[in-house]
Amino acid sequence: EVQLVESGGGLVQPGGSRRLSCAASGFTFSDYYMSWARQAPGKGPEWVANIKPDGSEQYYMDSVKGRFTISRDNAKNSVYLQMNSLRVDDTALYYCARAHMSSWDNWGQGTLVTVSS
Amino acid sequence: QSALTQPASVSGSPGQSITISCTGTSSDVGSYNLVSWYQQHPGKAPKLMIYEDNKRPSGVSNRFSGSKSGNTASLTISGLQAEDEADYYCYSHAGSYVFGPGTKVTVL
Numbered sequence: 001e002v003q004l005v006e007s008g009g010g011l012v013q014p015g016g017s018r019r020l021s022c023a024a025s026g027f028t029f030s031d032y033y034m035s036w037a038r039q040a041p042g043k044g045p046e047w048v049a050n051i052k053p054d055g056s057e058q059y060y061m062d063s064v065k066g067r068f069t070i071s072r073d074n075a076k077n078s079v080y081l082q083m084n085s086l087r088v089d090d091t092a093l094y095y096c097a098r099a100h101m102s103s104w105d106n107w108g109q110g111t112l113v114t115v116s117s
Numbered sequence: 118q119s120a121l122t123q124p125a126s127v128s129g130s131p132g133q134s135i136t137i138s139c140t141g142t143s144s145d146v147g148s149y150n151l152v153s154w155y156q157q158h159p160g161k162a163p164k165l166m167i168y169e170d171n172k173r174p175s176g177v178s179n180r181f182s183g184s185k186s187g188n189t190a191s192l193t194i195s196g197l198q199a200e201d202e203a204d205y206y207c208y209s210h211a212g213s214y215v216f217g218p219g220t221k222v223t224v225l
Contacts, residue, residue: 044206044216100168101172102210106165108162110162
């Protein structure tokens with residue numbers, strides 16, 4: 001069974017940093033693109049970033065370019081999201097998701113990041 | 118502001134069929150076969166229901182089907198059941214990787 005478990009969320013002040021982690025199991029992690037998506041309270045999901053299976057390329061939504069960094073450790077079956085210069089509008093439930101055929105076929109339960117002073 | 122449009126709500130009685138539309142442009146929905154649909158119950162993660170316009174993942178009921186005509190994709194739920202009451206989001210992998218604003222499905 002595919003499992004994705006996020007951690008690292010919490011309360012952070014504007015301008016601060018946070019690192020999210022996602023532990024994957026139940027599939028060959030190194031075969032898949034992995035993604036982070038987020039969902040602000042009462043809003044729809046929003047794609048944030050992707051990373052290739054070997055970690056060689058990363059892709060970001062415009063509003064997080066230069067502030068967020070996605071990375072992965074295939075030996076640890078984990079993907080990460082380093083978030084810097086956080087803004088109030090980054091407040092959201094952040095999901096780790098496995099990419100499949102231009103969609104996401106498995107999602108974690110999410111970790112909440114609240115940016116507030 | 119999403120680049121895709123969906124009706125805010127759709128409702129139906131148990132056993133009926135309903136259709137949710139997702140309208141974009143020739144640069145996103147209308148290009149390639151890259152539309153997917155997600156179901157989300159309150160407090161839960163999104164669940165993939167349809168990918169590549171009309172393909173159903175293993176384990177998803179065959180009551181769910183996807184189609185596309187021009188710049189509009191559609192999700193049809195046949196034999197509506199109480200458990201289908203949820204929010205539904207379309208997504209286009211072409212264009213700007215954007216989700217639709219969502220449609221709340223109510224089972225009357």
